[in-house]
Amino acid sequence: MxxxxxxxxxxxxxxxxxxxxxxxxxxxxxxxxxxxxxxxxxxxxxxxxxxxxxxxTKASIISTGSVALSAKDVGKTRTQVQHVSDKYAGQVTEQQTSDSDEDGAEEGLSHARMVLRIPSKSFADAMADLEDTATLVDSSTTSTDVxxxxxxxxxxxxxxxxxxxxxxxxxxxxxxxxxxxxxxxxxxxxxxxxxxxxxxxxxxxxxTSLSTITVDIDRAGPGGSSDDDPGFLAGLSAGWDALGDSARVLAVALGAVIPWVPVVLLVGLAVWVLVRRRRTTSGVAPAEPAKPA
Incomplete structure (x- = not known):
């Protein structure tokens, strides 16, 4: 059976x-x-x-977010992002960095990418804190009800x-x-x-218990503003950068002209001597013949 x-x-x-x-x-x-x-x-x-x-039943939501930031000091901003993760008992599961051409020091970072896992109950607060760590470029969230x-x-x-x-x-x-x-x-x-x-x-x-947040940090370019340089300071920095660019252009022009200065001076001096001799010669009157007694 x-x-x-x-x-x-x-x-x-x-x-x-x-x-x-x-x-x-x-x-x-x-x-x-x-x-x-x-x-x-x-x-x-x-x-x-x-x-x-x-x-x-309690609603089960899968939340994901992404934050794009711009900062002059990428290393400092990356540390602040780590502090936000620690604040909400989260963890950094993935991290990628790119060094600038100048050096490989922390302050020389040009880009950083971090993937955070934050408890879902703190997802909204963590997103708000991350958006305030540097200049916000873009932010988006996605929620799926499962x-x-x-x-x-x-x-x-x-x-x-x-x-x-x-x-x-x-x-x-x-x-x-x-x-x-x-x-x-x-x-x-x-x-x-x-x-x-x-x-x-x-x-x-x-x-559903842990939300995923991806944070991209790019270094601000020349003349770009950040939270450390708001308003007047940002304009002042841009002006100094423009003045520096003008000075560099002027220096290049002077560097191209200076080698020709001695040649021009020699030629000018020779021309001046010739002209002066001609003027001296033409200015002497011819001697008059002696009158009879």
Whole structure:
């Protein structure tokens, strides 16, 4: 009897999740029947167990955010981002930095990228603090409601565990070697399904309990303003930068002209001497002839 039921169960196993539920009903009905229960009563109990009770469930939200910042000191801003993560008991799971061409020191960083995992209850506060660490370039958030998926996974895990316990009870009562082999095969399949459901449940728990925030920090370019140089100071800095650029252009021009100065002076001096000699020669009057006594 047990072997024939498992044969029918195996024939319908390729039909998907509905067939899997039918297999579970066949095996569990067999276990309950062997315990002396009537088939109608077993079917009624299985229907009640499969129907989730109506209850108020907490919303499960997956929140993700991204913040783009601009700062003159990337290393300092990166430290401030780390402080925000520590403030909300978060952690930095990924970090990438790029050094400038001048040097590899902390103050020479040109770009930094950090991935934070922050408790979901502090997601909004952490985003606000991160936006204030430097000049905000861009900020975005995304929220996905997975409450239905979380509840469905919990129900499936519960039903899978109940089904496995019943199959184990049936395995303990089996006597024929064929029955034992068939029941053990079914038990292994359902335990694999349960492990898959548990992995999905753990992934959902991780995504809903911790929010992911990606922070990109770029170094401000010449003339760019930051929180350390607001208003007048930013304009003053831009003016000094423009003056420096003009001075560099003037220095280049002088450098190109200076080698020609000695040549121009020599030529000019020679021309001046010639002109002066000609003027001196032309200015001397011719001698008048002597008058007779």
């Amino acid at each position: 047990i072997v024939s039921i498992f044969a029918l169960s195996a024939c319908g196993g390729s039909g998907g999740s509905n067939d899997s539920s039918a297999d579970s009903g066949s095996v569990e009905s067999l276990a309950d029947t062997s315990a002396g229960k009537a088939a109608p009563e077993v079917a009624a109990e299985d229907a009640d167990a499969a129907t989730p009770k109506q209850a108020v 409450t239905t998926e979380v509840v469905d996974t919990e129900v499936r895990v519960k039903n899978a565990r109940t089904s496995i316990e019943r199959i184990r009870t049936l395995l303990a009562r089996a006597e024929a070697i064929g029955d034992v082999i068939a029941i053990e095969s079914e038990l292994a399949r359902r335990e694999a399904d349960l492990n898959s459901l548990l992995a999905q449940q753990a992934a959902l728990e991780d995504q």
